[in-house]
Amino acid sequence: MDPSYLLIIEPKIKEFLLEDVHFEDISTALIPENAMGKATFISKGKGIICGLVEVEITYKLVGCQVTRIKKDGDAVDKGEAIAEVAGPVRAILLAERTALNLLMHLSGVATKTREFQAIIDKERANPRCKIAATRKTMPGIRAMEKRAVAIGGGDTHRWCLDDMVLLKDNHLAFFGSLEGMIQQYKQASSFTKKIEVEVTSVADAIKAARAGADIVMLDNMPFDEMKRSIDALEKERLRDKVIVESSGNVDISTIAQHARTGVDLISTSVITLRGNPLDISLELAAKQPRS
Secondary structure, three states, X not given: OOHHHHHHHHHHHHHHHHHHOOOOOHHHOOOOOOOEEEEXXXXXXXXXXXXXXXXXXXXXXXXXXXXXXOOOOOEEOOOOEEEEEEEEHHHHHHOHHHHHHHHHHHHHHHHHHHHHHHHHHXXXXXXXXXEEOOOOOOOOOHHHHHHHHHHOOXXXXXXXOOXXXXXXXXXXXXXXXXXXXXXHHHHHOOOOOOEEEEEOOHHHHHHHXXXXXXXXXXXXXXXXXXXXXXXXXXXXXXXXXXXXXXXXXOOOOOHHXXXXXXXXXXXXXXXXXXXXXXXXXXXXXXXXOOO
16 A cells, blocks of 8 residues: 555544544443454345455554455455454444444445446447546545545546646636636746646637647536537547546436447546445454353
């Protein structure tokens, strides 16, 4: 795992643990401190696993050891074991809810992403087309959710505001001129930063591409107009100079229609905000009776 990712998420997970226990876990007070045990994460549904890195960090912080049975990105069926955790019983139970919340949620994001990408791949209109996340993520866990999207086979899109320039309707309302706005940002921005521009018409898609936008976002366009935009870009010999992204009105019932237009990228918050958590339990091994 990339050490930079670990540096980002370990302090977050420590905060989550502290949110759950202010002083002590009074529900485990009668369990001896030296009592050791083992517990197994069991899937209660079908999906894509993600969050084992986060589970390992969670339990490392309380002195336990996690052994993976599955790896992030693996498909899992109901009843399958995902991982085991060993250590002091009190520590296993203290971190149980934090670990499960992260594992269930991130597996839900990866599962939803994989589902959407599979539909896109089936359409084969553009073999490069990817489902992509947005910045509509849960506060505090954006890095984890973005990684879950990548594990599910999607594109993370921009992680934060300084990743690239993204000019939307409110920017245009301030500047007034689409071409003038793009030119100003091209002059002011580093060569390392791409410029994406949101458009709502075929004419503006052409204007944005001609003005030097790297990415043209077709925002909330009817599907036939999206296709006309791509055809127009090809006619003007601009299609190969830009990445074309569609956004808005994206869900499981419309994703195939988006893919059929031939866009390169389909961005949506559905995969991060509306992915159903994968149901997972943590089962502590029963204490063996003394002989």
